[in-house]
Amino acid sequence: MPQMPVEPTSPPVQFQLREPVSVSSVAATCDENMVHVQVKKDLFGSGELIQASDISLGGCGVTGEDSVAQLLYFQSYLQACGSQVVMTNDSLVYSFSLTYLPRAISDTSAPIVRTSGAVIRIECHYLRLHNVSSNALQPAWVPYAATKTAEELLVFTLKLMTDDWKFERPSNIYYMGDLIHFEASVKQYNHVPLRVFVDTCVVTAVPDAAAAPSYLFIQNHGCLVDSKLTGSSSRFLPRTQDFKLQFQLEAFRFQQGDTGSLFITCLLKATAAASPTDAEHKACSFVGHKWAGAGGEDQLCSCCDGSCGSRKARDLTSVSGMWTWRPFFSFCLC
Structure with missing residues (x-):
């Protein structure tokens, strides 16, 4: 019976799995009563630009876009856009979820995405300062x-x-x-x-x-x-x-x-x-x-x-x- 041909041994291949590199694509600033978030459209540093409609801050959409710099902007009051507040012994912390949910390129012909979904936590920290009044209240049947x-x-x-x-x-x-x-x-x-x-x-x-x-x-x-x-x-x-x-x-x-x-x-x-x-x-x-x-x-x-x-x-x-x-x-x- 004919024998299967033997494939020649291939030389060792120099290969190293390239792991994703961390990128700084999100920046946030917190002021007295608002949070401002800036997001690069190249969110993952892979060259694939995200769509503004696919990303939200606690359910709130993009409030601005710079098409030249490829940036998206969000702006929200501290108590809005699904924020959560936590009190610690020395700080008041507001947290937001920046959520990216890529939609399929096409619902019918190309139900695929080129990027993965992501949830990025954004926090605003405020030191607690006590302003205590020592003035008597009259009358005081009111808390x-x-x-x-x-x-x-x-x-x-x-x-x-x-x-x-x-x-x-x-x-x-x-x-x-x-x-x-x-x-x-x-x-x-x-x-x-x-x-x-x-x-x-x-x-x-x-x-x-x-x-x-x-x-x-x-x-x-x-x-x-x-x-x-x-x-x-x-x-x-x-x-x-x-x-x-x-x-x-x-x-x-x-x-x-x-x-x-x-x-x-x-x-x-x-x-x-x-x-x-x-x-x-x-x-x-x-x-x-x-x-x-x-x-x-x-x-x-x-x-x-x-x-x-x-x-x-x-x-x-x-x-x-x-x-x-x-x-x-x-x-x-x-």
């Missing part, structure tokens, strides 16, 4: 945004609660001997989880927090001293949620003065829930002849009998807001 920088929004509230703590109390009239239930909270919009604190609370007979007579019943960065000074049942309740803090105060009036209305000014603070509590961020009550923390931080409360210190420099890990209610609560002495 106050304590700080708003870029898209950061924190809303602190301090509400009167019913005896079972389930609802906001519809009346601010109390009788001597009543327990006044307060709930402080912070709402965290686009923010890392927060923990709220009541730093100070002072009661006065007029809307001026510096007026006399006055009673500073929460002081020293979260020490509720009323129960120690008067033997009352005033205290912080055990904390069950980081963004809420409940406390109760026995109703009273000033020895001198018969206005029937009292005014309260409180400083509320919030820190990242992941941050550890310290001597300047705590909630302490004097219960059973000793200091106890609402979140179990008893050891931090030992300074309540002395001085818990003060920051020498501004602490950018916390934010605060101050309010005055007018009137905050009234007494019917019948």
